[in-house]
Amino acid sequence: IELYDKFFKAAFPRLVERLGIVYTPVKVVDFIIYSANYALQKEFGRSLSDENVHILDPFTGTGTFITRLLQSGVIGPDDLEYKYTHELHANEIVLLAYYIASVNIENVYHDIRGEAEGEYTPFNGICLTDTFQLGETSGGEVLFSEMFPQNSKRVQEQQKAPVRVIIGNPPYSIGQKSANDNAQNLSYPRLEKRVMDTYVAKSEAGLNKSLYDAYIKAFRWASDRLDPKNGGIICYVSNGAWIDGNSTDGFRKTIEKEFSSIYVFNLRGNQRTSGELSRREGGKIFGSGSRTPIAVTLLIKKPQQTGKANIYYYEVEDYLTREEKLELTSHFGSIKSVPWKSIKPNEHGDWVNKRNEGFAEFLPLAPEKKFDMKTHSFFTTYSLGVATNKDAYMYNSSKIVLENTIQNMIDFYNEERIKANSIDTYEIKYDATKIVWTDMFIKSLNNNEEFTLNINQFTTSLYRPFFKQVFCYQKELIQRTYQQTKLFPLPDSDNLVICLSGIGASKDFSVLISDTIPDLQLIFNGQCFPLYWYDEHKQDSPTLFDSMADPTPSSYIRRDGISDFILERARSMYGNKTTKEDVFYYVYGILHSPKYRETYAADLKKMLPRLPL
Structure with a gap:
């Protein structure tokens, strides 16, 4: 525990960030081992001790899963030697952890065996390899073949093994927080294509980035790695956000189809929430190692079975501390003793917190196609808030400080641009005190684009609720403006x-109104619905119903954000004096209704609002 919680974080912070290293509590490890053994006996009439039951921990860390398996007594004394030398497998990519795992596993084995001094049997089932990389070539990628020929032989032997049980704690990282971290996740084209062809293909969500999270890839890899002839079991402790995530609907639909039985033990602990909701989530199983909800998921694959999986679900009660959750896990012992609830997913792939079918009868707030003047939705367009990806440089309470900060960043960028475009071997400097190297900045640098500061683009932005900041609305310095340039074309x-x-917000639904440019995280990944939007004058001619705004050399035509369809419908119900501005404030009022928010809470997390009229 000390090694993972302190040493790795302090010594290799970028490695921890990229690989998502967290330590697994022993009580959770034991629960997984006993659950896998019980499921194997129940579904296949076998046990972890039996011959020809190959067991793999693909992300072994310091070897906790294999050592606890040896200590558990699940493997009988007569089977221990053969299992240890032939059918236990573990992978680790971090060299230090690999050596520690080897020593830990070997010491535990010899302590159990009580072998005399000199009768030492090494653990040849562990491989120094990147598990995900193993499927990237037809024969399996053999890492470090020249430096570690014995290791390469082990990898090849493991690849041939008909794995029946995969257990472990997959990596958690979805990617670096900033390009300055220089800690990008590695790319695995074949594995990512499998994710795309299965999980992404079945998703109804527009954004699928979370389906490429490392722990989701681990499920995809393990699903494909199980013995295709005889099937088997996967049991992971992982990020549990997939259980109710809007963007992970395709993952849920896929595993429901690919497996015969699914058990989900939700330990909760989502600390990406706040207030009462956060307190209800209870303690974090991994302590400071992860702020995400945690779940133990056991998947059973029986090749001969057809139809969708039987799904069993249990979540811990509100307000439990970390210690209480671990004690409960130990009390249950395995999936055998958990009071499961059977789940029947709906057509949208919802497993828990299912959406209200009446919600679909309301009118949508957002159009299917933006700037569609004939839409039957409330608004003709909408946009995410501005995403600078460098907020510390683009926002400030002081205009003077902001000007100095941005000027220094631009000066540093231009210096690096000149060097990078004049020296072939030059590597740009990653210095978070001077710049944030977003992919947009890298592209501009590669194109040798010079930046200059335009203080006329300074304006006010609603950065966080009730907190306005001076903001630099200079487009080439902003990572993503989305459609905000149509809503606020000028400062x-x-x-x-x-x-x-x-x-997909983890916090309760919230809504605010703003008269200035909103930041993307004003409210979680905030979507903005405008009273107006603007066309450049040179592109379109005004109609009788449009008004000229900002009559400057760059004039714009102001369009209505509320659709004609909605206005006509509102007037038929409330009279001809009803205006689009009335409808705009009607929307704002309904979205603040406590009854509406409570009744459709699940729907508002999974899709944009729909409203009655």
């Missing part, structure tokens, strides 16, 4: 936007 453009929680 002083007149508009109102209703900003609400984006899809």
